[in-house]
Amino acid sequence: MVPSSPEAQTMKKPPKNTNFVTSTLNSVRIHFSSHPRFWLFIAFLWIQALIIFIARTPPPCFPDRTADVSATVPARYVAPPSNDDDAASNATLPETAPAPPYTDECPSGRIYAYDLPSMYNKDLVLTNCTDLDPWNWECGIITNHGYGRAATELRRILPEDLYKSWYHTNQYTLEIIFHHRILKHKCRTLQPESATAFYIPFYAGLAVGKHLWMNDTAKRDKHCKMMLRWVKNQPYWMKSNGSDHFMTIGRITWDFRRLTDPGKSWGSSFLNMPSMNKVSRFIVEKYPGDEMDVSVPYPTGFHPKTRDNLIEWQNFVRDYKRSSLFSFVGENRNWAENDLRRILMNYCYKEAGACRAVDCAVSECPTNSSVVLSALLESEFCLQPKGDSFTRKEVFDCIVAGSVPVFFWKTDYEQYEWFLPGEPESYSVFIDHEEVRNGKTSVKQVLMGYSKEEIRKKREKVIETIPRITYGKPNAGIRSFKDAFDIALDGVLERIKEEKEWADFLR
Numbered sequence: 001m002v003p004s005s006p007e008a009q010t011m012k013k014p015p016k017n018t019n020f021v022t023s024t025l026n027s028v029r030i031h032f033s034s035h036p037r038f039w040l041f042i043a044f045l046w047i048q049a050l051i052i053f054i055a056r057t058p059p060p061c062f063p064d065r066t067a068d069v070s071a072t073v074p075a076r077y078v079a080p081p082s083n084d085d086d087a088a089s090n091a092t093l094p095e096t097a098p099a100p101p102y103t104d105e106c107p108s109g110r111i112y113a114y115d116l117p118s119m120y121n122k123d124l125v126l127t128n129c130t131d132l133d134p135w136n137w138e139c140g141i142i143t144n145h146g147y148g149r150a151a152t153e154l155r156r157i158l159p160e161d162l163y164k165s166w167y168h169t170n171q172y173t174l175e176i177i178f179h180h181r182i183l184k185h186k187c188r189t190l191q192p193e194s195a196t197a198f199y200i201p202f203y204a205g206l207a208v209g210k211h212l213w214m215n216d217t218a219k220r221d222k223h224c225k226m227m228l229r230w231v232k233n234q235p236y237w238m239k240s241n242g243s244d245h246f247m248t249i250g251r252i253t254w255d256f257r258r259l260t261d262p263g264k265s266w267g268s269s270f271l272n273m274p275s276m277n278k279v280s281r282f283i284v285e286k287y288p289g290d291e292m293d294v295s296v297p298y299p300t301g302f303h304p305k306t307r308d309n310l311i312e313w314q315n316f317v318r319d320y321k322r323s324s325l326f327s328f329v330g331e332n333r334n335w336a337e338n339d340l341r342r343i344l345m346n347y348c349y350k351e352a353g354a355c356r357a358v359d360c361a362v363s364e365c366p367t368n369s370s371v372v373l374s375a376l377l378e379s380e381f382c383l384q385p386k387g388d389s390f391t392r393k394e395v396f397d398c399i400v401a402g403s404v405p406v407f408f409w410k411t412d413y414e415q416y417e418w419f420l421p422g423e424p425e426s427y428s429v430f431i432d433h434e435e436v437r438n439g440k441t442s443v444k445q446v447l448m449g450y451s452k453e454e455i456r457k458k459r460e461k462v463i464e465t466i467p468r469i470t471y472g473k474p475n476a477g478i479r480s481f482k483d484a485f486d487i488a489l490d491g492v493l494e495r496i497k498e499e500k501e502w503a504d505f506l507r
């Protein structure tokens with residue numbers, strides 16, 4: 001892959017030609033199921049390839065995994081719609097001629113954000129977080145456009161300009177961060193007829209999350225059904241049946257697939273609803289068999305405002321003196337006897353000389369960010385057993401702190417493929433969970449087997465990945481590096497654009 005330091009990446013053009021094969025294969029994969037005229041498509045590809053070969057014009061491609069930090073031009077503002085919302089929410093009559101769909105600034109076209117009734121987003125955010133379900137999961141979710149309040153307590157362990165990039169970010173806040181970022185995006189348009197893609201700002205995770213622990217499945221589906229009824233009445237939905245629409249979901253996919261759940265009891269059935277079949281959604285953990293689920297990183301507390309803040313952080317974690325071999329951060333809420341998390345927590349306490357243990361059930365993790373961050377900064381590796389589902393937010397906390405993740409399930413590598421390096425061994429360690437359980441493998445022995453140089457190389461890859469899994473906090477919309485949000489949005493816009501070009505070709 002590519003040099004590690006972002007300095008080397010300035011204005012780097014993505015190597016598009018090398019991605020042609022991947023892009024083509026992806027297109028084939030996407031189109032094969034939905035279009036019977038597959039062979040016609042193959043012919044189309046050949047013609048396209050020929051034209052490309054002659055004209056040397058790079059074809060559209062999926063987000064480039066190798067270009068991590070590239071300087072971009074300051075974003076031009078599109079003011080959010082004010083009181084003449086009517087024109088926007090009717091989404092019908094153009095007042096002026098549509099802007100050309102593809103420009104240098106917006107190569108994959110423009111986004112139209114629906115002005116949904118507030119019951120589907122703003123009203124779902126409780127400002128009073130004390131009256132919530134078991135773990136107060138909604139506290140602070142809306143503060144500071146979803147980034148949370150500043151983590152000033154980090155002043156004690158971080159230099160001045162660095163602690164200012166840290167916030168108390170709630171792990172379920174993605175829907176709010178994306179909404180805010182899209183409203184300010186340079187490719188947002190207020191004219192639906194000039195849009196390539198349509199964003200539905202529905203806070204599905206917040207709508208469903210409130211009712212997950214109550215025995216009333218109808219409540220979990222209520223907002224989802226009503227929202228779909230609303231959007232299906234929109235003219236631009238009717239034109240496409242939703243295939244150029246997308247949204248963000250801040251909870252794991254399993255919370256929305258009740259009809260696929262063996263007991264048919266957990267979660268909402270939102271993602272089982274036929275109308276959602278063609279809608280792309282960014283989601284923190286995807287269903288591996290569903291192309292429309294695009295897994296995106298959980299938000300961590302790190303939100304640099306500028307490229308300089310980011311580079312400074314990367315240098316800081318690279319040079320940090322790490323005194324422990326590994327760490328384990330977890331929250332022991334009655335883990336089962338044979339839960340690997342429990343086994344590893346006990347192991348970590350036993351190997352206290354090599355391991356930093358943080359049990360968030362007894363530490364003040366949510367209110368004092370130093371507790372977790374200092375353990376991660378001070379360790380070479382961090383153990384990442386799977387959580388209640390395949391993924392856990394702590395993987396991203398670990399990477400942001402420049403610690404090398406240790407995975408115990410291969411399924412961990414099947415998520416976030418737009419964001420994490422393609423070669424698992426380049427940035428992580430894999431130890432089979434069975435071998436840990438039956439005592440065949442000692443975690444400490446495995447980790448001690450890596451030389452300083454091998455660890456340095458892995459860490460360099462981890463550090464190179466930081467911008468790709470980070471949600472920046474653009475000041476007044478000015479961004480100076482490509483972050484997780486940009487990668488996600490570019491990828492889905494590109495996909496929708498390809499679909500549209502294919503449909504036009506068939507017409």
Ligand SMILES: *[C@@H]1O[C@H](CO)[C@@H](O)[C@H](O)[C@H]1NC(C)=O
Nearest residue numbers: 086087088089090091092093
């Ligand atoms: C939008 O709808 C409202 C009420 O349905 C109507 O009064 C208004 O003229 C419409 N605006 C446009 C631009 O179609």
Ligand SMILES: *[C@@H]1O[C@H](CO)[C@@H](O)[C@H](O)[C@H]1NC(C)=O
Nearest residue numbers: 126127128129130131132133
């Ligand atoms: C907030 O929660 C507290 C404690 O549950 C309650 O007493 C108070 O009335 C709530 N305030 C609002 C505005 O809902």
Ligand SMILES: *[C@@H]1O[C@H](CO)[C@@H](O)[C@H](O)[C@H]1NC(C)=O
Nearest residue numbers: 213214215216217218264265
């Ligand atoms: C939840 O609902 C199911 C079926 O409707 C019922 O069998 C079960 O007892 C209920 N559980 C609780 C805790 O109310």
Ligand SMILES: *[C@@H]1O[C@H](CO)[C@@H](O)[C@H](O)[C@H]1NC(C)=O
Nearest residue numbers: 237238239240241242243503
């Ligand atoms: C949308 O779905 C309806 C009902 O399934 C179908 O009749 C219609 O042709 C579809 N439209 C498009 C553009 O795919």
Ligand SMILES: *[C@@H]1O[C@H](CO)[C@@H](O)[C@H](O)[C@H]1NC(C)=O
Nearest residue numbers: 153156364368369370371374
């Ligand atoms: C936060 O945690 C750090 C590290 O455990 C500790 O040194 C510090 O005193 C704590 N700060 C507060 C305000 O509790």
